[in-house]
Amino acid sequence: MADTPDETIEESSELAEVPEPEMFGCPMTDSRGQLVLHVDRDRYLDVAKQLADEGYAMCVDLTAVDYSEHMERPLPSSVTAERFEVVVNLLDITHRRRIRLRVQVPEGDAKVATLFDLHPGTEAMEREVFDMFGIEFDGHPDPSRILMPEDWNGYPLRKDFQVGTIPVQFKGAAS
Numbered sequence: 001m002a003d004t005p006d007e008t009i010e011e012s013s014e015l016a017e018v019p020e021p022e023m024f025g026c027p028m029t030d031s032r033g034q035l036v037l038h039v040d041r042d043r044y045l046d047v048a049k050q051l052a053d054e055g056y057a058m059c060v061d062l063t064a065v066d067y068s069e070h071m072e073r074p075l076p077s078s079v080t081a082e083r084f085e086v087v088v089n090l091l092d093i094t095h096r097r098r099i100r101l102r103v104q105v106p107e108g109d110a111k112v113a114t115l116f117d118l119h120p121g122t123e124a125m126e127r128e129v130f131d132m133f134g135i136e137f138d139g140h141p142d143p144s145r146i147l148m149p150e151d152w153n154g155y156p157l158r159k160d161f162q163v164g165t166i167p168v169q170f171k172g173a174a175s
Contacts, residue, residue: 020076024050027076036100038079044103045113052118056090056099059119063087064133068159083107105135114140132157
């Protein structure tokens with residue numbers, strides 16, 4: 001029996017649901033040729049340890065983003081968008097590979113585990129994220145400000161930080 005143009009294939013729900021690629025149980029995407037893992041913050045340290053065991057032994061960068069004005073950004077369907085995102089770039093020097101971790105951090109509980117014991121070079125980077133965004137790193141050896149004065153109120157890189165309404169604070173300057 002020959003197929004005719006009038007025959008149609010019914011869509012099934014099984015065909016419509018294509019599973020998202022995963023690595024270490026985390027949704028995986030690609031960003032301009034770089035592998036990106038969307039890590040649940042409760043698994044952040046464990047996944048970073050697994051990646052270190054796989055050769056990703058160098059933390060190149062650790063920063064954060066305030067997405068309060070872009071909550072509808074593209075994320076895998078299994079990832080719930082939060083206001084803050086901690087972004088970590090790891091490097092495997094031996095195999096010349098990079099991987100990016102993206103961790104959603106809720107505004108009401110802005111905390112993640114520290115990577116300091118695994119990657120000591122993150123000490124200053126985590127302090128900077130705390131100083132600029134107010135995200136705390138549980139277990140960090142020195143959770144203090146690094147850029148702003150110790151008595152500074154607020155976090156300058158948050159989208160709701162009011163620019164121009166705070167007088168300039170010159171420490172030790174004659175008035």
